[in-house]
Amino acid sequence: MKKITLLFALLITSIGFSQTSDLITNGNFDNDKGAWTGSEFTVVDGEAYFAATNAGGNPWDTQLVYGGMTFENGKEYVLTFKARSTEDRKITVAIQNVGVWDDHFRQDFDITSTMAEYTATFNATSNNTNVQIGFLMANFGTTAGVYYDDISLSTSTDGSGGGGGTTSEEFCEKVITHLNIGEAQIASAIKLTVANFDANTLKVTIESNDSDPVDFILIPGDVTGSPTISAPDTSVAGKISLTLTWTATPPTDVLFNLLWSKVSTAGNWQLGEAPTSFKFAGTCETASVFKNELVNITMYPNPTSSKLNISAATTIKSIEIYNVLGKQVMNLNINNTSKSIDVSNLATGVYLIKYQVENTIGTSKFIKQ
Secondary structure, eight states: OOBOOSOHHHHHHHTTOOSEEESOSSTTOTTTTTTOEESSOEEETTEEEESOOOSSSOGGGSEEEEEEEEEOTTOEEEEEEEEEESSSEEEEEEEEETTTOOEEEEEEEEEOSSOEEEEEEEEOSSOEEEEEEEEEOSSSSOOOOEEEEEEEEEEEOOTTSTTOOEEOSOOSSEEEEBOOOSTTOOOOEEEEEEEEEETTEEEEEEEESSSSOEEEEEOOSOOTTOOEEOOOBOOSTTEEEEEEEOSSOOOSEEEEOOEEEEGGGTTBOEEBSSOEEEEGGGSBSHHHHHHHHHTTOEEESSSBSSEEEEEEEEEEEEEEEEOTTSOEEEEEEEEEEEEEEEOTTSOSEEEEEEEEETTEEEEEEEEEO
16 A cells, blocks of 8 residues: 655645735725725726826826836736726836836837727846836827726746746646655655646646656645546556546636655555646646648638638537736637637737637637737
8 A cells, every 4th residue: 555655734834825026005906995096096886987088298107107126127017907998099018116116018009999908928127125017108199098907017936946836828738746754755846747638627647757757646635626536447558547537617727736656665655745736727738739630721821910700620619828927818610611800909028828619628829919
């Protein structure tokens, strides 16, 4: 019988890991203005509303501001927000160090009368404990009003320090290390692949990262959404897999712990250094590539700045598009073998597209320029 050499308390402690940290509170304006400041604005139906903006002057003469954030040099941040206007116009988003006013990020966005979500990813240019984000609306030659909602500025954490967890958009042979406790235990590493095979199923596969083969896998405790977990599949030499199936709609964020053993560990289980956390819609594309070939699906151009053309050998029933945070930004019923999708209103960045062709569900990615 295999034995667990790690304290149960460690498992309970590690479950508390959080994948992302949002630097902005009240980004949905549910608590009225909260810490948001700037030019005169009101909150209407949960949206920050500027009835009019300065056509000239300084860009910051009409602005929405949130400050007091701490940035770490070189760290990656993801900005998402929703906006609409009373007529087509531009706005500028500037993220700056207060006082010296050097930019971490600055970009113009084209907004329309339709509320749309915008996403941008960038790296901080310096360490600073007083960073602000400003939505600048003046000096665009228009007084058109602007609405904002669901503003988020997040950074993903990894397991590199402070007892953090393991998180990634993709788990394609991602190296996971054993939580090493005591001099008598040697940390071992495996390669973990999590592949999305359909709307309700994930396949979790491990293989050794060295010459010492794996011989056991277990997902202990609770998994987000309580899926059923299959018996281990050892049909592929050197690999062991578990299939997770949700009876209802799977959660957006999935979290579980992983135990494994190798031949040399003599029956001792190895616990990953922290829980594995990922977006259900952002798993490894290994399965998706196979399904793309299976249904003969094609997408072009990729990257694209306006239109994304998709076609298949049989009927494409539906298409869903997700941003890097796992938020759905588009949902289309196609019911045709081809479709030209207008993605011009999407922010620049990487998107995951999830399609259903007949009874097959798969995913792929495209870049919006």
